[in-house]
Amino acid sequence: MSELIPRFFIGGSVVSLFAVMGGILKPTSFAGLFGAAPSVAIATLGLAVAKEGNSYAGVECRSMVGGAAALFLFSVAACHLILHFRIRAWIASLISLGLWAGAAFVLFHLLN
């Protein structure tokens, strides 16, 4: 429990920082790059290295390759749902999240 609170604040701060950076950049598509920024990764890998060491963090990065590929599918799906089906952004995100989960699950088993 004692490590969860600093983890919450570190993670929240790093994610917020990247979100703010995305919020002040134009055009919108360039700001969108920050929607896939390594915010959670930076916070978590930093904590993992401090607590468990480099090799542990390296294993996390291996799986992250699968997560990033799933994130690509998520983003493409959300884009198509909004652009072609004119679905609201939050609904498109929710639907695409299911795709992320499925793709991440498959890629996890391929990578490990």
Place this chain on the structure above:
Amino acid sequence: MIIKIDISALKESKWQDYAIRFVFGGLVTVATGIIAKKAGPAAAGLFLAFPAIFPASVTLVQREAAERKARKGLRGEERGKDAAADYSAGAALGSLALLLFAAWGWSFLPSYPAPLVLVSALVVWMIASGALWFGWKRFRWRR
């Protein structure tokens, strides 16, 4: 294709929007730690690329674009969705760069000092995402 920094855009957002992203980012980081403890680093690693920023940010982009149009007396809903689609396209490119970030960490973390690897991985992400965006814009313009 000019990239601009618009600080005034921060005023368009409400404090609740920042709070949501802070809380969500914190929760995802905590959840990743718990997953790592229960299921190991391989399972937790997937969540390093969890779309933590995207849902709140894309919703905000849609809303703000629609509101800007509405202030001019026009219907903003379609403009909002176009802006959200643009944001999503950018996120797709960013996620390809994120793949490089992850591969960089996977390759070099076991052998080199962590601060050097993480900082250089971040630089790789920035360069790759920028290059992909410029290439995509050029390709789109040519079509």
